[in-house]
Amino acid sequence: MSQTAAHRKTFPIADEPLWVEAYRRYLRFWTNLARTTLITKEEAEDIVHGVVSSLLLKKTKQFESVEHIRNYVAKSVVNRAIQLRQRGGKHIELPDSVDPASLELLRSGGGDRVSSEILRSIIQQLPPRDFEIIKLRFYSGFTFKEIGELLNLPISTLKSREDAALKRIRKQIRKKVS
Amino acid sequence: MDDSKNMVRDLVLGNLSPEESLRVLDMVEKDPELSHELELATSLVNVAAEDGKELFGESSTLKHNPFPRRRAFSRRSSAYAGDAWTYLRYTLAVLVTIGVLLPVVSHFMTGPYVALSALDDSGGMERLRTAGERELARLYDESISGNDEETIRSLERYLRRHPQSEVTGFVRLALGEQYLRSARTSMLTLFPGFDESKVNRAFFQLNQIIDSGGNDRLVEEAHWLRAKAALMLGRPDSAISDLQELLRFKGRLSHQAEQLIGDIASITSSE
Numbered sequence: 001m002s003q004t005a006a007h008r009k010t011f012p013i014a015d016e017p018l019w020v021e022a023y024r025r026y027l028r029f030w031t032n033l034a035r036t037t038l039i040t041k042e043e044a045e046d047i048v049h050g051v052v053s054s055l056l057l058k059k060t061k062q063f064e065s066v067e068h069i070r071n072y073v074a075k076s077v078v079n080r081a082i083q084l085r086q087r088g089g090k091h092i093e094l095p096d097s098v099d100p101a102s103l104e105l106l107r108s109g110g111g112d113r114v115s116s117e118i119l120r121s122i123i124q125q126l127p128p129r130d131f132e133i134i135k136l137r138f139y140s141g142f143t144f145k146e147i148g149e150l151l152n153l154p155i156s157t158l159k160s161r162e163d164a165a166l167k168r169i170r171k172q173i174r175k176k177v178s
Numbered sequence: 179m180d181d182s183k184n185m186v187r188d189l190v191l192g193n194l195s196p197e198e199s200l201r202v203l204d205m206v207e208k209d210p211e212l213s214h215e216l217e218l219a220t221s222l223v224n225v226a227a228e229d230g231k232e233l234f235g236e237s238s239t240l241k242h243n244p245f246p247r248r249r250a251f252s253r254r255s256s257a258y259a260g261d262a263w264t265y266l267r268y269t270l271a272v273l274v275t276i277g278v279l280l281p282v283v284s285h286f287m288t289g290p291y292v293a294l295s296a297l298d299d300s301g302g303m304e305r306l307r308t309a310g311e312r313e314l315a316r317l318y319d320e321s322i323s324g325n326d327e328e329t330i331r332s333l334e335r336y337l338r339r340h341p342q343s344e345v346t347g348f349v350r351l352a353l354g355e356q357y358l359r360s361a362r363t364s365m366l367t368l369f370p371g372f373d374e375s376k377v378n379r380a381f382f383q384l385n386q387i388i389d390s391g392g393n394d395r396l397v398e399e400a401h402w403l404r405a406k407a408a409l410m411l412g413r414p415d416s417a418i419s420d421l422q423e424l425l426r427f428k429g430r431l432s433h434q435a436e437q438l439i440g441d442i443a444s445i446t447s448s449e
Binding site for chain 1: 183184187188189190191192193194195196199200203206207213215216218219220221222223224225226227228229230233234331334335338
């Protein structure tokens with residue numbers, strides 16, 4: 001049928017290595033950002049997929065690097081989440097029809113298990129105090145204020161501990177990668 | 179700098195307000211060191227989410243944050259500010275504009291095939307319920323209790339999470355039908371028109387079903403809905419080619435297809 005092709009919108013995944021990498025790396029980050037407006041996880045995911053889908057389909061924006069995609073999508077996601085909140089959460093602009101299987105490919109595409117493995121082993125070898133702060137912040141998702149209330153410690157101490165732990169992790173990564 | 183790094187980590191963890199997030203993102207764009215900090219924090223969040231249970235162990239007290247999240251967004255209302263007379267003049271101006279523009283706009287927007295494009299109450303999904311796809315029926319029953327937009331969102335979510343499931347085709351059909359139902363726009367019920375982007379989204383889903391060429395009944399229903407979608411956009415030729423496909427199927431929709439081809443032909447010949 002002649003009109004079929006005109007209405008079919010797809011994007012070639014294989015030609016989008018930057019997107020595959022960005023999606024795999026930053027999906028959680030983008031979703032967390034959308035959730036800062038206190039919307040549900042599902043709504044946050046809808047927003048992220050809406051932004052990603054429309055950028056992939058319209059191709060009006062050229063991206064030079066994964067970081068460029070990261071920042072651009074992050075800002076768009078926050079702006080859309082703000083708009084949603086201002087409308088009282090009643091309406092989310094639906095994404096254009098990107099084939100969900102393609103999004104699934106983006107999610108599973110690439111593979112960075114090696115660096116994940118390195119990070120895992122570094123975390124496992126952290127001293128107990130560093131391990132605890134990383135666990136409370138990045139696994140349990142507490143703010144410094146909340147951790148301070150839980151552990152009865154001043155916020156400045158906790159910030160220093162986190163800085164020290166991350167410095168140690170960064171140093172270990174450099175050592176393992178080199 | 180350390181404070182900026184802390185803010186970047188809070189950004190990744192979703193602890194900042196949207197306005198603060200945008201400000202920190204600006205800083206990240208300008209400062210490669212902060213960009214690296216964001217990378218590390220993102221990797222930690224990913225590792226914690228993927229392997230956290232194994233890595234950090236079960237901790238019932240700490241796994242779920244007991245603290246209520248702070249209100250990160252200030253709710254603002256934009257109330258209309260003006261006296262009663264200004265408000266009345268404004269309202270009248272809007273009404274007059276709508277009254278003048280509506281017939282003109284509807285003349286261009288409403289095609290002659292609008293009446294034929296109406297979807298019957300017992301749509302394709304209703305007819306397919308007897309086909310034994312219980313999971314789909316449950317999903318559909320759940321979703322129709324809400325409004326159109328919510329239904330579409332839950333079906334889109336289902337497709338995103340289960341793009342290759344056994345009932346993907348059925349969900350696509352439900353989604354296509356729902357897009358068409360919600361595509362109808364009418365002002366004061368006088369000048370029906372259609373939201374083209376929604377009709378196109380329906381086309382996308384229906385094309386996927388037809389192209390995949392799976393279950394015959396699904397494909398049949400998809401052709402029927404695609405014919406309706408074509409009529410919504412005022413494309414009788416496309417509609418007829420889908421309806422002719424239905425005649426070739428000789429299935430349960432062929433009689434209706436024949437009738438609709440006749441109706442389209444009578445409108446086309448009188449134009």
